[in-house]
Amino acid sequence: MTIKIAVVGGGVAGLSAAYFLAKNGAEVNVFEQKYLLYGASGRNSGGLTAQFRNEALIKLALRSLELYNKLQSETGFNFLLRRDGYVKIANEEMANVLEEEVEIQRGAGVNVKIVDPDFVKSLFPDINVNAFSIASYFADGGVVFPWPVVWGLAKGCRELGVNVYDYTPVKVEVKGNEVVGVKANDELHKADYVINAAGAWSNEISRQAGIELNNKVFKEEICVTESLKPYLDPYILDVSTNVYISQSMRGEIVGGIVGSETTDINVKSSLDFLTNYAKRVVELVPKLRGMSILRQWAGVYDLEKDGLPVIGPTKVKGFIQLNGFGRNGMSTAPAAGEALAEYILKGRSKILESLI
Numbered sequence: 292m293t294i295k296i297a298v299v300g301g302g303v304a305g306l307s308a309a310y311f312l313a314k315n316g317a318e319v320n321v322f323e324q325k326y327l328l329y330g331a332s333g334r335n336s337g338g339l340t341a342q343f344r345n346e347a348l349i350k351l352a353l354r355s356l357e358l359y360n361k362l363q364s365e366t367g368f369n370f371l372l373r374r375d376g377y378v379k380i381a382n383e384e385m386a387n388v389l390e391e392e393v394e395i396q397r398g399a400g401v402n403v404k405i406v407d408p409d410f411v412k413s414l415f416p417d418i419n420v421n422a423f424s425i426a427s428y429f430a431d432g433g434v435v436f437p438w439p440v441v442w443g444l445a446k447g448c449r450e451l452g453v454n455v456y457d458y459t460p461v462k463v464e465v466k467g468n469e470v471v472g473v474k475a476n477d478e479l480h481k482a483d484y485v486i487n488a489a490g491a492w493s494n495e496i497s498r499q500a501g502i503e504l505n506n507k508v509f510k511e512e513i514c515v516t517e518s519l520k521p522y523l524d525p526y527i528l529d530v531s532t533n534v535y536i537s538q539s540m541r542g543e544i545v546g547g548i549v550g551s552e553t554t555d556i557n558v559k560s561s562l563d564f565l566t567n568y569a570k571r572v573v574e575l576v577p578k579l580r581g582m583s584i585l586r587q588w589a590g591v592y593d594l595e596k597d598g599l600p601v602i603g604p605t606k607v608k609g610f611i612q613l614n615g616f617g618r619n620g621m622s623t624a625p626a627a628g629e630a631l632a633e634y635i636l637k638g639r640s641k642i643l644e645s646l647i
C-alpha cells in the first residue's frame with residue numbers, strides 16, 4: 292500500500308523530505324501557506340558549513356554538501372553552488388570557542404583548521420587583520436543561492452509526482468491519538484503522516500496536533516550592496532560581532548547580522564539594522580565604506596533550546612517533526628530530509644540515531 296504524506300511548509304526542509312519520500316515511492320503533498328520563497332529558505336545568505344559543535348549536526352552538514360551536488364544534477368537546476376570555503380573569525384575573547392569547536396569538528400572528520408589573520412588576508416586582501424585574532428577555515432564549505440535551491444527542489448518534487456501547493460495554509464487534523472491529514476480551504480487531504488516543516492511557524496502547527504513544541508523564533512536582517520568585481524571567495528562569519536559577508540555571483544556583497552530572538556514573527560526591515568551592520572562591516576572591511584546598499588530584507592527561523600533540529604515522531608501517531616534548524620538549515624536540512632524519508636519508509640536512519 293502506498294504511504295501518503297502531507298508536508299506542512301515549502302522550505303528547504305519540507306521540500307527535501309518530500310523529494311526523498313517521493314523518490315522512494317511515497318505519495319506526497321507539500322503545502323506552503325504563501326509563495327515558495329516566503330520562509331527563511333528564500334531569505335537567507337546561503338552559507339554552507341560543517342563548523343558546528345555537535346556531531347549529529349556535523350554529519351548532516353557533511354551529507355548535505357554531498358547532496359547539493361547530487362540534487363543539482365538530478366533536478367537539472369543550477370544552485371549557483373560555490374565551494375570556496377567558509378571562514379569563522381573571532382577576537383581574543385572568543386578565540387577559545389573557535390579552538391574548542393575545531394577539536395570537535397576534526398574529531399568528527401571535518402577538514403577544518405585554525406588559521407591566523409594573515410592567512411585570511413591571503414584569501415580576502417581587503418579584510419582588516421586588526422579586527423580579529425584567530426580564524427577557523429573549512430575549505431570545503433561555501434555558498435549556494437537559496438532561490439534556485441528551493442525552485443530546484445520544488446521542480447524535482449513535481450517531476451516525481453508531488454503536488455506542491457502554494458498559497459495554501461493548512462491545519463493539522465487529528466482523530467483520537469492519530470493524524471488523519473491536513474485541512475486546506477475546508478478540504479481534508481488524508482495522510483498517514485503529517486510532517487511539520489513549518490520553520491518559525493512550527494510551534495503553531497504542533498499545537499494543532501496537540502503537542503507543545505517550544506522552539507524559539509529568531510529574526511535576522513540582511514542586505515546587499517551594489518556590485519563589485521568578484522574578489523571575495525569564501526563566506527566569512529565574525530563570531531565576536533555576529534556580522535557575516537559573502538559575495539554573490541553578481542558581485543554584490545551579501546551581509547547581515549546573525550539573528551536575535553523575537554516574540555513577534557514579522558519580516559520587516561529596519562534602519563537600526565542598517566546602521567549597526569554598516570558600522571560593524573566597515574570595521575571589518577574598511578574599503579566597503581561609502582558603498583550603496585541596494586536591497587535589505589529579513590527572515591525568521593526557529594531554534595530549539597539545545598540548538599539541534601527537532602526531527603522525528605511524536606506521541607501523536609503519524610505526526611512528525613522536521614523543524615528547529617535555526618541558522619543552519621541551508622547547511623543541514625537536505626540531509627535531514629533524506630534521513631527522515633528513510634526513517635519513515637524503513638523505520639530507521641543511522642544519521643538520525645542521536646537526534647530522534
Ligand SMILES: Cc1cc2nc3c(=O)[nH]c(=O)nc-3n(C[C@H](O)[C@H](O)[C@H](O)COP(=O)(O)OP(=O)(O)OC[C@H]3O[C@@H](n4cnc5c(N)ncnc54)[C@H](O)[C@@H]3O)c2cc1C
Nearest residue numbers: 300302304324330331332335338461490590619620621622
Ligand atoms: C537572513 C538569514 C540568513 C541565514 N543564513 C543562513 C546561512 O548562511 N546558512 C544556513 O545554513 N542557514 C541560514 N539561515 C537559516 C535558514 O534559512 C533556515 O534554517 C532554513 O531556511 C529553514 O528551512 P525550513 O524549511 O525549516 O523553514 P522555512 O524555509 O521557513 O519554511 C517553512 C515554511 O512553512 C510555511 N508555513 C508556515 N505555516 C504554514 C501553514 N499553516 N501551512 C502551510 N505552510 C506553512 C512558511 O510559510 C514557510 O515557507 C538564514 C536565515 C535567515 C533569515
